[in-house]
Amino acid sequence: MSDLSVNIVGPRMKNPLMLASGILDETGESMLMAVKKGAGAVVTKSVGLEANEGHRNPTAFEIGDGLGLLNAMGLPNPGINDYEREVKIALTGGVPVIGSVFGRDGKDFSYLAGKMEDYGASAVELNLSCPHAKGVGMDIGADPEEVGIIVSAVSSAVSIPVFAKLTPNVPNIADIALSAVKAGAEGVVAINTLKGMIISPETGLPVLGNRLGGLSGPAILPVGVRSVFEIKQRFMKEEVNAVIIGVGGISSAHDALQYIMAGADALQIGSVMRWKGAAVFGEIASGISDFMDREGYSTIKDMVGIAQEAKK
Amino acid sequence: MSDLSVNIVGPRMKNPLMLASGILDETGESMLMAVKKGAGAVVTKSVGLEANEGHRNPTAFEIGDGLGLLNAMGLPNPGINDYEREVKIALTGGVPVIGSVFGRDGKDFSYLAGKMEDYGASAVELNLSCPHAKGVGMDIGADPEEVGIIVSAVSSAVSIPVFAKLTPNVPNIADIALSAVKAGAEGVVAINTLKGMIISPETGLPVLGNRLGGLSGPAILPVGVRSVFEIKQRFMKEEVNAVIIGVGGISSAHDALQYIMAGADALQIGSVMRWKGAAVFGEIASGISDFMDREGYSTIKDMVGIAQEAKK
Amino acid sequence: MKHSEGLKGTDIVEIEKVQRETHDTVSLYFTHHDDAKTGQFYMVWIPGLDEVPMSISAIEEDGRRSVTVKDVGEATHALCTMKAGEQIGIRGPFGKGYTLVGKRVLLVGGGSGMASLIVAAREYARVGKDVTLCIGARTKEDLLFGEQAGIKVEVSTDDGSAGFHGFVTDLAERLLNEDDYDMIVTCGPEIMMKKMLDIASAREIKYEASLERLMKCGIGVCDACAIGGYRVCKGGPVFPDTILLKIDEFGERRRDAAGRVVKL
């Protein structure tokens, strides 16, 4: 019988599937729902210093028939002080809660991470990758050096593991990952959304309130798998031992396995809930388990990164 | 009645739709077929100094049901000397032929561009963006400075217009576009494919022979539209007057109009031919024409970049 | 193959008819081919301004649709002043509609909630159920959909300018005392719906309510419309008594645009 549990953050996760930041996790009750449906851990909505209403509507929509989502929420969140309530509720689910935070610099991030630690989060995820907010997210996360500086500040401010969430809108995601890990991050999360836009020709206007947004869902799976592959390849070459969490377009066990074999130790699930709801956690977990039984793998670790060894 | 013609390269194009480089344009006869089906201009396969067989198979496949293509052809081409035959045949179609070339440095590019000029090409397109070939393509095209150096070399070597084809795998495509234009390019072409990978879990192997490839087709439309929007925005801000050719995921008149309103003066069509064949040129041209009649636009130029003016 | 028809963010439709319903409420008619069901909603884009959730207030076989908009703020004001020929964007239909169960049905509506409730009332009537529609309004002038062919309508106003003088919930209780009903359906101010839930559960009558929460994505990903772990845009907007009885936020608290908990 296959064993899906992984040892990434806090208590051993019963499976490698986490709820991704920003999808059904602004409220504690929603995070609990994901836990109930089988998530092995949950990541909170990205939280900043102050309450923020985000961009004006339209803020998110589906494109194509299941091809993907385009969103420019604009990081709405109640602010770190009000967010204690949500983390505490999420914690009653009994799985690790990872606090996602965003800020402008090492000071912001450290303060926010410290609060998340106080609230009981098992780890923090630094959003260095949101593509549609000014002065935060990928505005500061596309440069390996800046990422190193922020990660290093946070790492010395908290004692829980720190994960850097990376943007794919760069030519060198592996450089950024390496920089984060060398600065003290426990690991990296890849990928956030691709910068995108949809225009309505009849009105001559970009549809999103913010015009620019981020593309997620099935459309970006190959970009995410490639990013994880490149990061793992670099980690192996540099003999760096760090966690990689894969995210982007995962809709099925088949997709999840691609990330694992590329090099991901754990996975996050987001947009697919638009089509399958939170029940997708159970579906993917049992799909992975069936696959492992069929193909003779006993642990997730046995599969991590095996696509790296392909003869070439 | 709407007028679809545009004045971009050589003889006025009867419509703004070009055949994109690398899709059904390795042979002269195939380019002629696209002309017959309504293409306003054709871009050749990217050609280098020597004959090149490209990567081993699998080199290209569809993912999802019409979601996109992943390819790692590896720039197969007969070499510039043998390519005269193909350009000459394409030229009999009576529409502008744009010669796409790739090389390692300004010297390579200049030589190749000169040859294309000799063969009768109306313009050259510099492939600074292929994501899956070593030492060429985006390996040299992700840096604004390097792009400037190459473009400047080519611009002084040939008298036909020079277009730089850009990669979206960067945080700052508008910087690169600006650098190309300031170095003497007539304009830019955006976008080439997104770096991607697909793994087959059953075998534990990346499917492409080259493992890494480029994602094209519907999945990348929002990234292409956003890229063109960002480039146009920057050109307007810097009061630069240069051509923008939009490409990436165009499947319909609706998609084409998004690019035009974002800022594209002309368009290129590639992957959609997997589903619609070359007949898509006629379909999109008449779709644009219907739209213009319905909404009261008389020329393409009337629509170029109008999404920039959105109140925000 | 589908995607080769092109990628849209929203369907642009032309307003074909504007119909004034009350001094502050209009219905906008347009054509949108979809499989809309009674009680579902659209996200309606006012190009360049905003996008807001609106119940589908008419569903015709030939694709004719309407939304009925009450002018309460910037977006709804823009909609209420639109003219035939102007364009709006439509996403949807979204959400779960009414179950349409029950044989003797009491529908209790108030304010713009009537836009959603009216299609349920018409649908119950169309399939031959015994329908009583109870409408609450502030004054006679605010009365929405007060006359409907084939449906018993009872009215209450806060000022007594028409029908029963007082709360619509009191009117509803009176009707429940007079007659047997096996189903209560409600849409309107949440306090009112909460009151009706108490009444329904005390009387052991099946109940469902169509809720409103601030909406952003409309498709169950952003958590803006969260209530007790459910999303109004996806799990709702229509919820049964069984779920609502377990949600302590119902009738008490909601989230603001930043996700903060605020009193209703």
Added chain:
Amino acid sequence: MKHSEGLKGTDIVEIEKVQRETHDTVSLYFTHHDDAKTGQFYMVWIPGLDEVPMSISAIEEDGRRSVTVKDVGEATHALCTMKAGEQIGIRGPFGKGYTLVGKRVLLVGGGSGMASLIVAAREYARVGKDVTLCIGARTKEDLLFGEQAGIKVEVSTDDGSAGFHGFVTDLAERLLNEDDYDMIVTCGPEIMMKKMLDIASAREIKYEASLERLMKCGIGVCDACAIGGYRVCKGGPVFPDTILLKIDEFGERRRDAAGRVVKL
């Protein structure tokens, strides 16, 4: 919704049965649920090695398929030495198959072209057409699909070790002299197919041929399989006489992997 089933590059199938056909040719059986038609082909992935086009040599209602592979190089050798239980990747079915028109049909095949032609022969026979299958081989040992229930088979060998001694095109001409045919279908070496085209057009008999060209994408985007502005993977592999008569490359030239023109 479809994409939420996951994105694949190829369908992995298990080889269920390996059947040796001749000293250098084997058929691999597997299950792949699709709507394959007579004359279409798959792109067959040998994981980690290569991917090659292969005609579909058996099509059963229940999804059972086969390809029949002649060992000519690295990829085909790997396929020919595979065992039941091993995995290959399948993309397709691709291309346009045989039209299956005609009542009295002469099929002329040679070499691994028989893998494609055999399904056409069987299909013509199944629907009750008068079918004669003419097979050319170098020697008796190379003879592929030499016996087929319900189909008249005529054989030629280059060395006379079985059947007619000489070219299969000469055998075909003899049969055409003896009997009336209204359709010629051919698959095999291109020089042979070209010869049959000349014969068919001289006699004004309808004709179609299944071509081979170097293939990369298999889906009509890369131009590797180009011939006279058509793509063998999409416009073909089966082409009618009307098109082939206009293509001067046919039987003369092809493209190598770099796209250079080379003599056949």
